[in-house]
Amino acid sequence: MISAFAHKKVLVYGYGVSGKAAAKLLDEKGARVFVYDDKKTETEFPFCLNPEESADTFDLFVVSPSVGTDNYIVKKAQEAKVPVIGELELAYAFCDSEIVAVTGTNGKTTVCKMIKELIAASGRAAYMLGNSGVAFSEKAAELLDGEVAVVETSSFQLSRTDSFEPEIAVVLNVKPDHLDYHKTFGEYVQAKSRILQNQTKKDHAVFNFDDRVAASMASKSFAKNYYFSKKTRVHGCFVENNVIYFEDEQKIGIMETERLSVFGDHNLENALAAITVACIMGINPKIIENVMSDFRLPDFRMQFIGRKGGKNYFNDSKGTNVSATLAALAAVSGDTLLILGGSDKGECFDELFEKMPGSVKRILVTGANGDKIIEAALRAGRFDVSYRATLKECVTESLSFSGENVVFSPSSASFDKFSDYVDRGNTFNKYFSELPDAQN
Structure with missing residues (x-):
């Protein structure tokens, strides 16, 4: 298999974590590596300035996961009969x-x-x-x-x-x-x-x-x-x-x-x-x-982060879709305030409100898809929902909630305001730590 890549001219499209690793591996195996990223970045390999025009000069495209199936550059490669594979x-x-x-x-x-x-x-x-x-x-x-x-x-x-x-x-x-x-x-x-x-x-x-x-x-x-x-x-x-x-x-x-x-x-x-x-x-x-019996969950998966104002706070920043948020809500008992919203992934939120447990007494929404979420809530007859401009406002306001739990499970991606769900989760933890009345 090593010989299959030796001396081949390969374009690695996408220079994030997987793209950098793919380029390095190909280089070690003797390929002539070029890279392209929609956001030009510093690379240790030659940067291909016009991949759509030179697609037919490559022996192989290795495409990062974030590059869509209908991407025009990838289509150019396919039209030129250049094999296109993923990093996996x-x-x-x-x-x-x-x-x-x-x-x-x-x-x-x-x-x-x-x-x-x-x-x-x-x-x-x-x-x-x-x-x-x-x-x-x-x-x-x-x-x-x-x-x-x-x-x-x-x-x-x-x-x-x-x-x-x-x-x-x-x-x-x-x-x-x-x-x-x-x-x-x-x-x-x-x-x-x-x-x-x-x-x-x-x-x-x-x-x-x-x-x-x-x-x-x-x-x-x-x-x-x-x-x-x-x-x-x-x-x-x-x-x-x-x-x-x-x-x-x-x-x-x-x-x-x-x-x-x-x-x-x-x-x-x-x-x-x-x-x-x-x-x-x-x-x-x-x-x-x-x-x-001793396993510890990865961070930001319905993670209990402490108590403030007599309430349990849970950070489920990794909850990026409706089914994840419903699972998070099913894991807690008692009256709950839910914080939703982020960047949109094309998902319909009707199911979220149709199946939402009665324990959810209040909903705060923030993020780029906030209007879409609120419209779904209103269709379902939920009027206990409010929009706030920032996550910090949501966390600050949660302190006045009189129930048992505050659950941050956005049911959305994070890319409107954060680099990823980890950045978003750390930010939520920071805002939580700044709340008064610690009862940990």
């Missing part, structure tokens, strides 16, 4: 280790972290790569046989794969999201299903039985299929009388649900997914129980 596909070409790939609308980073810690506790080297931070192509060529790459795969990344074949593929849930990129829900589902396209009967696939779309994707799988479910006894992982079991050739008790360190139904699903993978990999149930 490139990294896979150089990876000799076992791969556990996880996709889904929500929960990917949490489940990848769980799986990585479970594998590490069993004594194998495991690396958490992909969409959650360290690019797959940054580590792919260094991984050894016997090690495990736990790869978080987004729909953007999967949409440009041709040969990617993980030994274990996990589909957590599939809800409407990123419709500004994929245009239709069907196109989004199709992109997610590409995680399965090259698997064979020697591989394994894991599906959420309780998610209609995710479960239906099992019909596209040629691997050995497993499921996880909170409600139903399945071939895989399930809950029965508050005990988690795994069933393949025999039924094995793993641990009591009350021993899990995470809370909320959505995190129970995440735990079941990770435990299913651990059982497929033959990890001892005692190791699983020890890891899962």
Whole structure:
């Protein structure tokens, strides 16, 4: 595979985290690397000034996840019969280790972290790569046989794969999201299903039985299929009388649900997914129980950050779609103030207000899509909703709320005012820390 890239003229389109890693990997393998980014930036490789005019001079395009499928430069390359692949596909070409790939609308980073810690506790080297931070192509060529790459795969990344074949593929849930990129829900589902396209009967696939779309994707799988479910006894992982079991050739008790360190139904699903993978990999149930009873969620996933004014404050900055926000609200009890809004991803908010629990007594909205959210609220007969110009105003005003909880779960992307959800989450924490009347 190394020879396939040696001396080839390659354009890396997009010079963010994955683009930089892809360019470096290609350079190490002998390719002649050029880069292009819509925002010209300092690079250690030649910058291609007019890629649409010179597209036909390249042997390969490696495209970053953020570049849309209808991008005019990419179309020029395709018209010139230049192969176009994504960073995930490139990294896979150089990876000799076992791969556990996880996709889904929500929960990917949490489940990848769980799986990585479970594998590490069993004594194998495991690396958490992909969409959650360290690019797959940054580590792919260094991984050894016997090690495990736990790869978080987004729909953007999967949409440009041709040969990617993980030994274990996990589909957590599939809800409407990123419709500004994929245009239709069907196109989004199709992109997610590409995680399965090259698997064979020697591989394994894991599906959420309780998610209609995710479960239906099992019909596209040629691997050995497993499921996880909170409600139903399945071939895989399930809950029965508050005990988690795994069933393949025999039924094995793993641990009591009350021993899990995470809370909320959505995190129970995440735990079941990770435990299913651990059982497929033959990890001892005692190791699983020890890891899962001590697991700490990644930041900004319905994170309890403290109490002010007699209220619990939760930071769910990673809640970037309707299904994530509904899961966050289901995880708390008591009267709640909800803070929503950010940049729009083409999602309809009607479902949010139709399914919103009665415990939500007040809603504050901020961000670029604020008018859209308020219109959906009014259609649903919710008049306890107000717009505020800044997140800081929302946090300050929350102190006067008389209920038990303040939940920041924007149901929107962060790019209107922040660099990413981490920047937004840190900003929320800062505003919280500046509130008076600390009761931590």
